[in-house]
Amino acid sequence: MEITNDHFLYDLIAKELEANPFGRPMCTRFPPEPNGYLHIGSAYAIHTNYMLAHKYGGAFHLRFDDTNPLKEDIEYVNAIIEDLKWLGYDPGECIFYGSDYSETNYNAAIKLIERGKAYVCYLSPEQMTSYRGTLTEPGTNSPYRDRSVEENLELFGKMKNGDFPTASKVLRAKIDMSSPNMNMRDPVLYRIIHAEHYRTGSDWCIYPMYDFAHPIQDAIEGITYSLCSIEFKDHRPLYEWVLRELELEEPPRQREFGRLNxxxxxxxxxxxxxxxxxxxxxxxxxxxxxxxxxxxxxxxxxxxxxxxxxxxxxxxxxxxxxxxxxxxxxxxxxxxxxASVMAVLRPLKVVITNYPDDTVELLPIENNSENEALGKREVPFSKTIYIERDDYMEQPPGDFHRLAPGKEVRLKGAYFIRCEEAVKDPDTGEITELRCTYDPLTKSGSGFTGRKVKGTIHWVSAAHAVRxxxxxxxxxxxxxxxxxxxxxxxxxxxxxxxxxxxxxxxxxxxxxxxxxxxxxxxxxxxxxxxxxxxxxxxxxxxxxxxxxxxxxxxxxx
CATH class of the missing domain: 1.10.1160.10 (Glutamyl-trna Synthetase; Domain 2)
Structure with a gap:
């Protein structure tokens, strides 16, 4: 595929790479949730990641963000892989699953707890929303924010072991409840979900949130640039906080691009x-x-x-x-x-009265007027054909160059025909059939140079038509x-x-x-x-x- 330079990210990343921030090759990723099908906006995101990786001779990863067993299904996994390959963005062997990193994510959470950067919270979702504050007012610290490291480790272990019901407790990051960025007000890192996972079964009943798992997974895979759509821009500080608190060297960088509608x-x-x-x-x-x-x-x-x-x-x-x-x-x-083929969507029967009853001609018609390499095909022509109903008018305006009483047109790739009579239904007055004559001297390709007609219409042979x-x-x-x-x-x-x-x-x-x-x-x-x-x-x-x-x-x- 041709790589164009008409993308602001190419310029931005080119400048960053001048400082050699990575000791590894370029690597990007597309991280879909397997809970639906890809769409044209997804294709834009895939293209951005894929082309940037290949521009710098790097790798492109497909990684499934499969950390919510309530919504995910193998059907979507297979469909996403197939769609990527059909689009031409084949990840090859670089297909990964976030659920395969469950142990690493869990150990990362343990590390944050041990450093006093995460705590188990009992607040309900409604209480958590109330404590979070607003865009103009700071949030309020959870009453469980100051638990000891030992107590948080014990509670988080019980969460992992399935000792608590679904959604009863969460693990939260301890950052800043007064931050102007709502995403930094002690965001949830882990939640409890008792459900069968399509890949890991019942091995886990706690699952990381995307904002926590994503930077860790990027680091594991050696991603250099996490390219996200613009709605994740306010999430970038949390992405960087996780990597920094886990003390990862040469952390991947998140950069954003616009969303396509x-x-x-x-x-x-x-x-x-x-x-x-x-x-x-x-x-x-x-x-x-x-x-x-x-x-x-x-x-x-x-x-x-x-x-x-x-x-x-x-x-x-x-x-x-x-x-x-x-x-x-x-x-x-x-x-x-x-190839260009003749199709009559609203048929009107035409009988060519002076054409032999039992004759069928095979007329050569080009498959594509712009590409001779596609060759020609033979189209059967016979006494009874069908044309488009709106290619005939009884009282046509002056600029109507198709079939009318006493008027001639050329049949595409065939002959001139003249309308001699229109047969009507006696009850409704609807035209049911045209009776025409043809001029055998006007056969296409015969070199005929006599009279001219302005209109050419398409047709199909009645005996050979496909419905x-x-x-x-x-x-x-x-x-x-x-x-x-x-x-x-x-x-x-x-x-x-x-x-x-x-x-x-x-x-x-x-x-x-x-x-x-x-x-x-x-x-x-x-x-x-x-x-x-x-x-x-x-x-x-x-x-x-x-x-x-x-x-x-x-x-x-």
Whole structure:
């Protein structure tokens, strides 16, 4: 992958490295919690860590922050590993688990207790919040803050041995209850959770908090830079306090970058979970979601996602980027490497009255006009075909260059046809069939230089068409705001037209050979992907990935 320099972290870290603060190679990490699926914001964080490591010839680690057995599952672990590899950020053998460091974390906590820097606290969560103070008022010391080292060691040992119920006691750091940084007001380091862990089983019933375990794990793995999103900036003093109090040499350094949001979607794991649990979407892989699973199922390519992230460059704070920029990167990636096929989404029958009844021609049509290397395919042509219903108008305006009474158009890769008659349903007046004639001298590639027509339309042979359902997607949200209520009611925020299903579309026979996740361009309709979840042997399903043209709007960063 190409490494760009358009990132403020590259400049910042380059200056720090001039002082040679580390006697070890560059090493970064991505530390997801295995309690959900990765999304486009995760991809930005992964890219930032991965590319920085490789810029300086270092290593990139994937480390699961699996220290909360109530929410974690091996399903998410496997999905995250698969998604990283699909994106192109393969950690290789450098896959680690925070739960494997349980003994080291515990011993680190013992060391803090022995140094008088941690104590066991009996305050309830509600009491702890009350004692914590506010942004303008200092907190109050816990009545258990001045226990002796011996008493704290004994109580912490009992916590580890399972002598106390869940959430009844915690281990807290002894720092400063009057600190202007709320994260430094004696934060919780360990809590009691009696639950089966997906990896360690029932070996432990106390689990470290992220802010405590994370710097220790970084140090164990030789991480040089812990690159975090901007919301962790206020946590950096605690990260540095833990490393300093444990007297670790050449401690890793935490540096922050901005958080990526996209217009029309949500990237908060909590909100994504509400959408899935509430049945507003078809699971974590719904093509309307910005999860890597959803983007992949819809038809996005890893190359387009990486290109999009690289084009954004460094984000210093929180930023919302127009999703049109991601769609532009996708078009740039797809336009030269996908075949263009004919698909009629709303069919109108056309009978070519002067074409031989039993004749089928195989017409050569290029697969991609921008890439000759993709070659050509043979498309069957016969007496009865289907065209798009909106490619015919009885009383067209002057700028309508498709089919109309007495008018001619070219069929893509085939012949000129002229509309001679429109057959209507006697009860509804709806047009059910067009009867046309063709000019055999106008066959594509024949060198015909006679009259010209302004319009070219696509078509499929009725006898050879493949049936498919087509899913047309628009932004999931009506606006960027998210529900403010507690129950996660998204009904007023969902775009009712975010998914429109067009049933029984007719595609040329070539489409029937496509494999799940294979991408194609449907003439005039956009880029589409064979759905990997809903397609069956009886019926194909295609997702519209993106329209053919940019609906570009200026991004906000």
């Amino acid at each position: 996209l217009t029309g979607v949500v990237t908060s794991k909590r909100f994504l979970r509400e959408l899935v649990a509430g049945g507003y979407v078809d699971g974590w892989d719904d093509p309307r979601l910005p999860t890597i699973r959803g983007l992949r199922r819809r038809g996005f390519t890893p190359e387009s996602i990486r290109s999009f992230i690289a084009d954004i460059g460094g984000i210093r704070t929180q930023a919302t980027v127009d999703i049109a920029m991601l769609e532009h990167s996708l078009r740039q990636d797809l336009k030269a490497k996908t 498919a359902d087509v899913f047309l997607y628009e932004p999931l949200l009506l606006h960027q705001d998210v529900p403010s209520d507690e129950d996660g009611d998204w009904s007023g925020s969902i775009n009712p037209d975010s998914l429109v299903v067009v049933y029984d579309c007719l595609l040329e026979a070539f489409a029937g050979t496509l494999k799940p996740e294979q991408k194609v361009q449907f003439f005039r309709h956009g880029y589409f992907c064979a759905d990997s979840k809903l397609s069956t042997d009886e019926k194909l399903v295609f997702n519209r990935i993106v329209l053919l043209k940019d609906s570009w709007r200026k991004r906000t960063t």
